[in-house]
Amino acid sequence: MFYNLIKRNSKSDRKENSLYFASLIISVVAFYVILSIENQDVMKFIKSMESDAVQKLLILIPIFYVFSLFVLSFLVFFTTRYQMERRSHEFGLYLMMGMKRSRLFFMLIAEDMVNTAVAFLAGFPIAILLTEIISLTVSRLIGLGILEHHFTITWTAVLWTIVGIVLIKIVILSVLSGITVNKEPYVLIKNSDESEKKRTKGQGSPVFLLGGFLLLGIAYFLGVRKGLWEQMRSLLWILLFGITGTYLLFKGFYFLFQKALKKKRKGLRTFTLRQLQESVFLKSGFLASCSLLLLIAFCCLSFGISATFSQKPERFTDFTFVGEEQEVKEKLEQAGIMEQFQNFYQMELSFLSTFEGEHTFSCEELLKAIKELPPSENRDILINNLGYLDAPYIIKLSSYNQLLKSAGKEPLVLKEDEVFLYEDPRMSEEYVETLQEALKTGVHLQIDGQDYLMKEKVMSYDVVTDDKITLMDALIVEDSVFEILCEKDSTQSYWNAILNDKIIENEGLIKGFTDINKELAKTGLEYESYMENMGRHLFYIVSESYLSIYLGVVFLIIANTAIGTQFLMYQGKTGKRYQALFALGADFSKASKSGRTQVCWYFFLPAGVAAVSSVFGIQSMTNGLLSSYFEEQQSNIIVIALLVVCLIAVVEWVYIRTVMKNSDRNIHALLERKRDE
Amino acid sequence: MGKTLLEIQGLKKSYGRKEGETKALNGVSFQVLEGEFLGIMGSSGSGKTTLLNCIATMIKPTEGKILLSGEDIGRFKGKKLAQFRGKEIGYLFQDFELLDNLTVEENILLPSAIHGDSRKQAENKCMELAHYLEMQDVLDKFPSQISGGQKQRAAAARALISQPKILLADEPTGALDSHSAKKLLEKINGVCKDFKTTVMMVTHDANAASYCSRILFIQDGVIFHELRRQLPEESQSDFYRRILEVTAALGGGSANVL
Numbered sequence: 052m053f054y055n056l057i058k059r060n061s062k063s064d065r066k067e068n069s070l071y072f073a074s075l076i077i078s079v080v081a082f083y084v085i086l087s088i089e090n091q092d093v094m095k096f097i098k099s100m101e102s103d104a105v106q107k108l109l110i111l112i113p114i115f116y117v118f119s120l121f122v123l124s125f126l127v128f129f130t131t132r133y134q135m136e137r138r139s140h141e142f143g144l145y146l147m148m149g150m151k152r153s154r155l156f157f158m159l160i161a162e163d164m165v166n167t168a169v170a171f172l173a174g175f176p177i178a179i180l181l182t183e184i185i186s187l188t189v190s191r192l193i194g195l196g197i198l199e200h201h202f203t204i205t206w207t208a209v210l211w212t213i214v215g216i217v218l219i220k221i222v223i224l225s226v227l228s229g230i231t232v233n234k235e236p237y238v239l240i241k242n243s244d245e246s247e248k249k250r251t252k253g254q255g256s257p258v259f260l261l262g263g264f265l266l267l268g269i270a271y272f273l274g275v276r277k278g279l280w281e282q283m284r285s286l287l288w289i290l291l292f293g294i295t296g297t298y299l300l301f302k303g304f305y306f307l308f309q310k311a312l313k314k315k316r317k318g319l320r321t322f323t324l325r326q327l328q329e330s331v332f333l334k335s336g337f338l339a340s341c342s343l344l345l346l347i348a349f350c351c352l353s354f355g356i357s358a359t360f361s362q363k364p365e366r367f368t369d370f371t372f373v374g375e376e377q378e379v380k381e382k383l384e385q386a387g388i389m390e391q392f393q394n395f396y397q398m399e400l401s402f403l404s405t406f407e408g409e410h411t412f413s414c415e416e417l418l419k420a421i422k423e424l425p426p427s428e429n430r431d432i433l434i435n436n437l438g439y440l441d442a443p444y445i446i447k448l449s450s451y452n453q454l455l456k457s458a459g460k461e462p463l464v465l466k467e468d469e470v471f472l473y474e475d476p477r478m479s480e481e482y483v484e485t486l487q488e489a490l491k492t493g494v495h496l497q498i499d500g501q502d503y504l505m506k507e508k509v510m511s512y513d514v515v516t517d518d519k520i521t522l523m524d525a526l527i528v529e530d531s532v533f534e535i536l537c538e539k540d541s542t543q544s545y546w547n548a549i550l551n552d553k554i555i556e557n558e559g560l561i562k563g564f565t566d567i568n569k570e571l572a573k574t575g576l577e578y579e580s581y582m583e584n585m586g587r588h589l590f591y592i593v594s595e596s597y598l599s600i601y602l603g604v605v606f607l608i609i610a611n612t613a614i615g616t617q618f619l620m621y622q623g624k625t626g627k628r629y630q631a632l633f634a635l636g637a638d639f640s641k642a643s644k645s646g647r648t649q650v651c652w653y654f655f656l657p658a659g660v661a662a663v664s665s666v667f668g669i670q671s672m673t674n675g676l677l678s679s680y681f682e683e684q685q686s687n688i689i690v691i692a693l694l695v696v697c698l699i700a701v702v703e704w705v706y707i708r709t710v711m712k713n714s715d716r717n718i719h720a721l722l723e724r725k726r727d728e
Numbered sequence: 729m730g731k732t733l734l735e736i737q738g739l740k741k742s743y744g745r746k747e748g749e750t751k752a753l754n755g756v757s758f759q760v761l762e763g764e765f766l767g768i769m770g771s772s773g774s775g776k777t778t779l780l781n782c783i784a785t786m787i788k789p790t791e792g793k794i795l796l797s798g799e800d801i802g803r804f805k806g807k808k809l810a811q812f813r814g815k816e817i818g819y820l821f822q823d824f825e826l827l828d829n830l831t832v833e834e835n836i837l838l839p840s841a842i843h844g845d846s847r848k849q850a851e852n853k854c855m856e857l858a859h860y861l862e863m864q865d866v867l868d869k870f871p872s873q874i875s876g877g878q879k880q881r882a883a884a885a886r887a888l889i890s891q892p893k894i895l896l897a898d899e900p901t902g903a904l905d906s907h908s909a910k911k912l913l914e915k916i917n918g919v920c921k922d923f924k925t926t927v928m929m930v931t932h933d934a935n936a937a938s939y940c941s942r943i944l945f946i947q948d949g950v951i952f953h954e955l956r957r958q959l960p961e962e963s964q965s966d967f968y969r970r971i972l973e974v975t976a977a978l979g980g981g982s983a984n985v986l
Binding site: 317318319320321322325326328329625627628630631632634635636637638641 | 825841842844
């Protein structure tokens, strides 16, 4: 009998508070997905190349896990308290009927454990399926072979998810149930609302409102400034201003409602506004906290999703081999790899040594032209960098043209007395533009006393596939000039190869590469491949987007569920008011409309404030937190981030609709109860 | 006296089914005339509140008809029903049922707002009622800031704002001290005379009932007795004595002492 009661009660809890139950399932899914990240195909792949970095990332996961458990406990505490209050009357009756306090305590814990178990049963299959889908999709997108995919269940992830959630539930439940069952039955049955006393304290609100706007304004202003993340102090100021501003703003909303109440009153408008005013004022701190949670969620999601869309590194050289021509070619042919390349050429570079007077070099004219440009940060960097340029690398024109051909670009044309300037591709667009501005004036440089005209355009296609050699500045010279200037001793032989398109089409990018890498490992050649480049890119994507999306999802559901539950709790407590409305002749549609309007505003206020703040937050995050790798794609990321905000609006809408339906159900129940009495 | 405003014909209401059936009303018929102050008395569980709730359309009778100005209110549905609840009747609850997050003025104006009446007119009427019920100075206060008597007068003003044909009052003095109760009853009596509003009041308090012009006694779901105050010659205290006699007769007296 007792166990039947537990079963029935937990079932009705799930039904009554479906919002919370759904959030619990989503939490299970999110926890599993993040904890099983190590076993994702893409992670295994990156680990094979960037194992140190991946290890560091994996050390971070437990920290994220504990942090999100902490935030989840906020939701669990909140909804459990709601459940307890809602059923207070029932508990009072159990005690009056002679149930022992310890038995009631045990019953409450058991009921919740049944629900938690159901959440696990529902959550894990979804989680495992989702991880498989993510793993397969990511593999497919980046071209990992699907054939190598194995279905895996990460038991440690299952275990930690269960341990974490059960632990916080037991702790919170014990505390709350303990408090509840120790109340006197009369207090439980009456379940009195203590909101009365606080009502008239909202007098100073215009000050709160102004203070809120002011502090938030300062936080926004500080947030969009450049160089913010380098200064810990201004970061702390922003947090202080932003958080205090949000709290004050929510306290100040009382004043806005007061103003709105002075206008025309039609239908249930006055009632709706008063309900909102009271609910927002009584829970202003809570709503401000939710708004801040939503802000973190918005920022993390926008940042995470847009980072996923960042472009892959451009691919125009697949492999770079180092070695003598004969040795490289021979080994490649022996291994049967040469035929898999559609292009294979030497990238001829030479160091123009000036230290012992072998050559003379001067770029005074270029420095002078740069100095004449209007002052800017880039100009200063250029003056500094080029000031050290006294022994540049030279690149053979025909080699570089092969590279351009692979990238699908037009070849360069040079006369004997002309050079192109080559700059490190990692330099920013503005940097290169400033340089080109200076070159427009027709600048000459001198090598061995001879003048060379510097062409206006600056070339920035990397000469090797990854980082075998990093050239800061170099000169592309005509072949015959190269032959004269090059020192046979300092000429390094780099051999660039491009994989046949058909192989990539048939096997996918990564599979194609890994197959050849296996063969190449046997040859003992010194080489690097585009894969290392790609691996680094994937690592950034995974570490930046995976974790931010995870945090974003967890915070989004927690904040929304908390807002929804709080609203329904308030509505339940003020049920008598709705009954009075019905007695005065209001019909269901009018009361439902009022309830729905309240739901909309109750969500809109925290979400709206969070949305405005997130515009600044996202900008600040992309400014400061993006790895330098993505920096050049910043504008692109902001556009995607704004699209993501629209997507989040859809999620909010789903939550609002769900709470509206619940509100309608509550109001309908109140109407029915009024009739029955 | 004027013409018939409300006519109750063979009203029955039962709860539960078959063996467990309880008959709260078992064939009640009577008429209420315009401008009358009618009291309904009876012991606890006699069916008086059920009767009032049937008239207020808060519950549906099992059998019988309720005619207000000749119209069967049992047939009202949707908009017409809401209109009836908000405009034709005013309801005064024992525990006031004021919305505690609205000011007194907002509470009073609520019915007219629900029914989309002219705001200006409603505000004028509100001021008139506040003046009549002596509560102008509490209009801006919240219910938690005023006394029980003021709360009930606010509730009365709310019930009267849309100028209903009949004011239904369910133990309106039940939660008030004797001084506040006396003041409220005087006001209700005044409303009946000055505003020509018909009042129907359920009570088990003989003192409250002595303000009425006619009293119906209900027992076990049927009308058991009727008392009519002989106006103008019968004084209120004489009428009170007569009421006590009937309540005493209604089961040896002890059944009516609550």
